[in-house]
Amino acid sequence: MITDELIDKMAEKCLLNDHDFDAAVLDVRPKRIQTVNLHHLALASRSDDFARTIERADYITADGWPIVSLMRSRGIDPARVTGSEFLERMLAGRQFHGRKAAILGADRHAGYDLRGQLHDSGLHVVFREHGNRGDWKPRALAKKLRKYGVDLLIVAVTPPFGDMIGEEVRKAGFPGVVINVGGAVNMVTGNATMAPHWVRAFKIEWFYRLAQEPRRLFRRYLVECMPVFLKVVLPSYWHRAR
Numbered sequence: 001m002i003t004d005e006l007i008d009k010m011a012e013k014c015l016l017n018d019h020d021f022d023a024a025v026l027d028v029r030p031k032r033i034q035t036v037n038l039h040h041l042a043l044a045s046r047s048d049d050f051a052r053t054i055e056r057a058d059y060i061t062a063d064g065w066p067i068v069s070l071m072r073s074r075g076i077d078p079a080r081v082t083g084s085e086f087l088e089r090m091l092a093g094r095q096f097h098g099r100k101a102a103i104l105g106a107d108r109h110a111g112y113d114l115r116g117q118l119h120d121s122g123l124h125v126v127f128r129e130h131g132n133r134g135d136w137k138p139r140a141l142a143k144k145l146r147k148y149g150v151d152l153l154i155v156a157v158t159p160p161f162g163d164m165i166g167e168e169v170r171k172a173g174f175p176g177v178v179i180n181v182g183g184a185v186n187m188v189t190g191n192a193t194m195a196p197h198w199v200r201a202f203k204i205e206w207f208y209r210l211a212q213e214p215r216r217l218f219r220r221y222l223v224e225c226m227p228v229f230l231k232v233v234l235p236s237y238w239h240r241a242r
Contacts, residue, residue, distance in 0.1 A: 001044070001045055001046075001048060002041055002045050002051065002228070003051075006051055006054065006055060007070060007073075007074060007232075008074060009055050010036065010054065010060050010070075010071070010074075011071050011074035011076055013057060013059050013060050014059070014060055014062060014071050014076060014078050015033070015059050015060070015061050015078070015081060016077070016078045016079065016081075017079045017081065018079070018081055018085065018086070020081075021033070021061060021086055022089065022095065024177075025086075025096070025177055025179065026096070027177075028151060028176070028177065030170065030174070030176060030177070031058035031059065031178070032056075032057050032058050032059075032166055032167060032177075032179075033057065033058065033059045033060070033061065033177070033178070033179045033180070034053075034054060034057040034059070034061075034163055034166075034180045035060070035061045035063035035081070035082060035083045035180060035181060035182065036054060036060045036061065036062065036063055036064075036067055037063040037064035037067060038064055038066045038225045038228060039159065039220060039225055040163075041066075041067075041225075041228045041232065041233075042220075042224040042225045042227075042228045043224075045227075045232075047160065049164070050159070050160045050163070050164065053160070053164050053167050054163070056167055057163075057167075061078070061081035061082070061083075062078045062079075062080055063080065063081065063082045063083065064080065064205075065080060066229055066233045068080055069233060069236065070232070070233050070236055073236035082184070083180070083181030083182060083184035084184035084187045084188055086179070086181070086184075087114075087154075087181065087184050087185065087188045090118060090123060091117050091118065091120075091121055091188065092121075093121065094121055094122045096121070096122070096123045096152075097123065098122060098124075099123050099124070099151045100123075100124050100126045100148065100149050100150050100151050100152070101118065101123055101124065101126070101150065101151065101152040101153070102125065102126065102127040102128065102129075102145055102148070102150045102152070102153050102154065103115070103127075103128045103130075103185065104128075104129050104136075104141070104153060104154065104157065105129075105130065105155060105156040105157035105162060106130060106156035106157075106183075106185035106186055107130065107186055110156075110186045110189045111125075111130050111156075111185065112128075113189040113190075114188070114189050117189070123152075126148045126149070126150060127144060127145065127148045127150055129141070133157065133161060136165060138168035138171070139172045139173075141169050141172070142169050142173045142174040143173075145169070145174050145176065146173070146174065151176045152176055152177050153166070153169065153174060153176060153177070153178045153179070154179055154181060154185065155169075155178060155179065155180045155181065156181055156182070156183070156184065156185035156186070157180075157182070158182050158183055159180075159182065162180055162182060166178045166179075166180050195208045
């Protein structure tokens, strides 16, 4: 469930901007970075196990304006930091030159496309796993990642499973950096639709995505997420405004 303690811990671990995100990734000490949006909180409200998964992340980012507002109620002022924009920066620059990465999840074609694009930026994808996630074993995955010398594991699986398997792989002995990015790999490779920049600027990306996939997202946004927004996020916004 969502508690004040959980929100306080999120605020303590929240990366404030893209620069902090990149710096945390470049620091090769073992860690897990979890992007958090309103859907994560909706899932945490129904699952104590998933709430603990959020708590156990070394860092979180405010992936969505509701989370930005919630963090501001705790006295910090983060920018909106998303997994898709992080991957875009990886593709656009060479600050991760020479690092060895792995992709867990995402569509096989998207993983292949991302591997080629990252190679052009000097980052080598040395391991990919796109198979049936029900067959994934954290210990076996951690062993393979160590074998290939992976520095950075990109977990491209939607919550709650993606965040939980990322935590299990880290606990199983993977000594690198784990980043949970959800569906971002499919987006940055063009295998899924990403909202235009003007939509993101007006903070209506959720509406854009709902219009693109109403059958899949209607329940998530209006049935699962809206109660959490009304009960958790909106009261904190009003309290901060007063």
